[in-house]
Amino acid sequence: MVAEFDPIMKEHIRRAQAREIQYTYLGPKIQNELKHMLADEMRSAIVMKVKHAKYISVILDYTPDASHEDILIRGRFNKLVNGLGLFTELKNVLSNLELDIDNIRGQGYDNGTNISGRHKGVQKDSKTKSEAESLAIYELENFEFLLGMVIWYKLLHTINTVSTFFQAENMDIDEAIKCLQALILFLKKYRETGFSSAMDEAK
Incomplete structure (x- = not known):
């Protein structure tokens, strides 16, 4: 499909089909490796920008399962996370990326009572709430x-x-x-x- 619009790829595939080259790098293993390398580079570039900006916002997407339980879909890590464990999961992801959870200044959630914080969600973090109130009182005013x-x-x-x-x-x-x-x-x-x-x- 790419070869249809890319002359370099078109020539590469022609040479592979004509057996002019031994290694084609078109197999699923090398393609997945290349995708992971690109993803790591993109993630590093994004994290660098986030660290430079310091303050961050998080947006989490999920879907209710058959029992109407809030489930966070995280394809990058290939697993499902129950909404009640979302705060721990969020902390782990930020920790792995070496980002400080105390720098979160905005949260976005689509649907769901557990995730949005009405019961035991991320917004239950009292420190974040306290800092937000402090910002409103001592900065915005x-x-x-x-x-x-x-x-x-x-x-x-x-x-x-x-x-x-x-x-x-x-x-x-x-x-x-x-x-x-x-x-x-x-x-x-x-x-x-x-x-x-x-x-x-x-x-």
Whole structure:
């Protein structure tokens, strides 16, 4: 199938069929080995980005079994995990990837009472709940934080409006220049008077 669109693969298969080469690397064993190597490289690259970002969110998919018990499907590890043991399983996976569970700042679950935490799920972790409440009280309600949000919203909203116009299929170059000039004028004006107006809005 790949050879139909890839000339290198097409030539490789031709040589294999003509017995011009002894090793084809097309058997299931080598293919699985290559897939595992690619998966390991991708996982390492993703983990590196996650560690750089520090804070993470987790999303877990599962399906109810015949008895309506929440079952987490984890094809990568080739096994099923009961929802009640999900927290332990999550800790093990994060530990194997050398990621700190205390850096989780978001959780996503599709359906299920056990997994979502109404009974014994992941959200029963009291430390995470305490840190979330602390973040809400001491950071989100902090005046400096609110002021920063007001400033960034104003700036990013204005820049995004111009950026969206630039990406339109029927974008006119003369109008684009006018938009860019207006953006520069806005930024200059905001640098002079924006802080005081942002202070008022934050208050």
